[in-house]
Every structure is written in structure tokens, then in C-alpha cells.
Amino acid sequence: MRKLSYLIATSIDGFIGDVDGEAEFFTKYVDEEFLAYGFAEMPEALPTFARRHFGIDDRPNRRYDTVLMGRGTYEVGLPQGLTSPYAHLKQYVVSRSIEKAPEPEVEVIAGDVAAKVRELKQQDGLDIWLCGGADLAGQLVDEIDELVIKTYPCFLGSGMPLAKAGFGIREFALEAVRSFGSGVVITTYGRE
Template sequence: MRKLSYLIATSIDGFIGDVDGEAEFFTKYIDEKYLAHSLEELPDTLPTFARRHFGIDDRPNRRYDTVLMGRATYEVGLPQGFTNPYAHLKQYVVSRSMEEAPAPEVEVVAGDVVAKVRELKRQDGLDIWLCGGADLAGQLLDEMDELVIKTYPCFLGSGMPLTRAGFEIRDFALESVKSFDGGVVITTYSRKR
């Protein structure tokens, strides 16, 4: 069965962006080793334009073949014309307000997102990447099989939280920790079931 993996960037204090979700400031912490790691280990999570820029667009997907994101996460790239941001993945945008995506390759999920994720998990293929945001992560927390938390060395004080889930203890097991010269730490956890 496929896994749902929440792979997300966050500050030390658990915010994935400012109050509006903007997170461009995280890029200043990317060093050469982190970039090399991303290109080698996480190329599926790079937008298609970045894969082309780095000359890896022809690589087959290694880990993910599907991306799930909230409307606000998807809309970040629209002003730049990125209507099909992850052309190398099957793309789903979860939204109650968006009736149709501007690209035919992007499917809008307006109904029961938990049911949709369970359906996707039963299909053959690589894992499913939950890209963001906080509301969607809150709805899907109990469906997450893995957390890949990229912690950046900054403290924001407030902003968009990692998830908007209610209080409940959910146990995960530490799988790995990798740190980089620029201060980024990638911590991977698997769901304890």
C-alpha cells in the first residue's frame, strides 16, 4: 500500500510560513550540500521548472508519483504562470472554492479528502506527497504514514502552523536525522500503528 508523506519546510518554532503562508525566506538557508541532497534524494518534490533548470527533468520519479496540496499552496505559482507546477506527478488540489484548475493536468478535490487519500493509497504506484498547507494537513493527520520535516534555522514567533489539527497525541517513530552546513535539519518519522 502506498504511503502518505507530509514533507514540509518549517521554522524552529513550527511555522511553515508567515500568517499568509509565504515562505520564500526559507531559501536563504539552502547551502550546496542541502541542494545536492535535494537533487539526489528528493527530486520528485522539485517543481518541474526547477527540475528542468537543474537538468534532471528526464529522471524517473524515485519516491513520489502523486502530490496533494491545498488551494493556497497551489495558487502561489499562478501569478508566475505555473498552472501545472509538478508536471512529473499526478496533481490534486483540495479546495471547496475552486471549481476547476487552470490546467487540465491538475484535478480538484472538492469532496471528502480523507476518502480520496484512502482511494489513492489503495492504487498501485509510488508514495503520495502531501505538499501543504496547514488546514489540509490538519484534515489528513490521521492518514499520514510519514513526516519529513525540513527545519530551517529561524524562529518566526507566529505564522502559519505546521498543521491546524486539534490536540491529540499521535505517536511517530524517529527514522532519521540529517543536518546541513546552513543549519537545515531534515527529520523523518514514521507512524506508529
């Protein structure tokens, strides 16, 4: 069965962006070592235009063949004309305000997203990448099978949390830790 994997960037204190969700400042910690790891281990986590830019567009998807993102995450690229940001993946946008995506390969989920995720998990294929954001992660917290948390060496003090979920102890087991010279640490947890 496929897993829902929440792959997300965060500060040391658990914020994925400023109060509006802007997170461009994390890119200052991306160095050659980190890029090489990403290209080798999860090339599908780069938007299609970035894959082309770095010359890795021909690399096969290793972990994910489907991406699930909230409206806010999807809309970040719209001003730049990125209407199909992950064309190399099956793309879903969760939104009650977008009736139809501007591209036919982007499907809008307006109903019960947890039910849709359970349906997707039953299908054949690679895992499902929960790309963001905090609201969607909060809605799907009980469906998340894996957390892949890229922690950047900065402390924000406030901002958008990792997930907007009600209090509840949800246990995960540590599966892997990978650190980089830039101070970035990728921690992988699996559902217990």
C-alpha cells in the same frame, strides 16, 4: 500500500510560513550540499520549472509519483503562470472554491479528501506527497503515514503552523535524521 508523506519546511518553532503562508525566506538556507541531497534523494519535490532550470528534469521520481496540495499552496504559482506546477507527478488540488483547474492534468478534490487519500493509498505506485498547507495537513493528520520535516535554523515567533489540527496525541517513531552545514535538519518520522 502507498504512504501519505507530509514533506514540509518549518522554522525551529514549528511555523511553515508567516501568517499568510509566505515562506520564501527559507531559501536563504539552501546551499549546494542541501541541493545535492535534494537532487539525489527527492528530485520530484521540485516544481517542474525548477527541475528544468537545474538540469534534472530527466531524473526519475524516487519517492513520490503523486502530489496533494491545498488551494493556497496551488495558487502561489498562478500569478507566474504555473498552472501545472508538478507536471512530472499526478497532481491533486483540494478546494471547495476552485471548480475546475486551468490544466486538465490537475484534478480538483472538492469532497471528502480523507476518503480520496485512502483510495489513492490502495492504488499501485510510489508514495503520495502532501505538499501543503496547514489546513489540509490538519484535515489529513490521521491519514499521514510519514512526516519529513525540513527544519530551518530560524525562529519566527508566530506564523502559519505545521498543521491546523485539533489537539490529540498522534505518535510517530523517529526513522532518520540528516543535518547540513547550513543548519538545516531533515527529520523523518513514521506512524507507530
